[in-house]
Amino acid sequence: MAxxxxxxxxxxxxxxxxxxxxxxxxxxxxxxxxxxxxxxGQPLEVLGLRRSEHERMPSLSTYSRLRRAAEAVDAWAIERDAARAVLRERDPRAFVEALLGDGEAQLAWETAQAAEQEQLGSDLWLRLAESRETASPADAVAVYQRAANEVLEKTDRRAYAAAVRILKRARDAAKAADDLESFSQHIATLREQQRRRPTMIAMLDKAGLR
Incomplete structure (x- = not known):
């Protein structure tokens, strides 16, 4: 037709x-x-439609499309707060993702702290931890350790490998936070908990997580 x-x-x-x-x-x-x-050549009509779409079925995708349409007419500063408010109310995970995407890591972290942990998901928490590594590495350590524990609820090599990768990030963050002692204590406790999983212990040994 078009x-x-x-x-x-x-x-x-x-x-x-x-x-x-x-x-x-x-x-x-x-x-x-x-x-x-x-x-x-009707960018204001595009903006109106993207606003309507976002209000009707808000998601990270509709937020991104609305932002692009608003930026095309230098109107994002006007649209932004309302667009975020819709996400905050109806899709907390997407709201935090949007804040991260907008480069507002501190606000994303504060928002995540006020949300239910399950609303965000482990993958987003890992992104949040990464965003905290410079500003507050101790925050990152706590998230990484929790995420590794969640991964280890499964008992297979893939889970073990994922947990080790996360724990290595935690170790780096602990070093940045000048708190390797607490991290070492955490690893000691973890090794005791995992003592009946020789494969996991071997992976910890190989990674130098002692």
Whole structure:
């Protein structure tokens, strides 16, 4: 339809579809409508649609698309707080991810501390720990140690290897925090807990985690 130049028909079709559909189909209709407005040189129409999309089904992706549309008309400073508020209320994980993506590591950390741990997931906590390594390495150590313990709830070589990788990051952060003594105590406790897992103990030995 769009290829035939019937852009008004395309936009009318998208508008009806957006009002009547849900899920991925709706997202595709928003994309098509935005592409059509962009071809027509109507960035404010694109911005309005991206704002509507984000308010309707907020996610990190809709936030990113809204940001790009707003930046195209130098309006992100106006749109940002409302866009974040929607994520904060309806998708805490995406809100923290958005803050990290925006380079606001401190605010992301503070927000994560106020959230339920399970809302964020281990992978995001690891990203948060990485973001804290310079500003507050002790915070990073605590997150890494907790993450390693969670990984070790499984008993296979892949889990052991993942835990060792995380613990090596924890060791580096502990060194930066000038607290290798506490980290060594943690490793001693962990080795005692894992004493019936010779493969894990061997991996700790190989990594110099003693």
């Amino acid at each position: 290829e035939l130049g019937r852009e008004d028909d395309v936009l009318a079709w998208c508008e009806r579809g957006i009002a009547e559909t849900q899920g991925w189909q709706t997202a595709r209709l928003y994309d098509l409508a935005c592409e059509t407005h962009a071809r027509r």
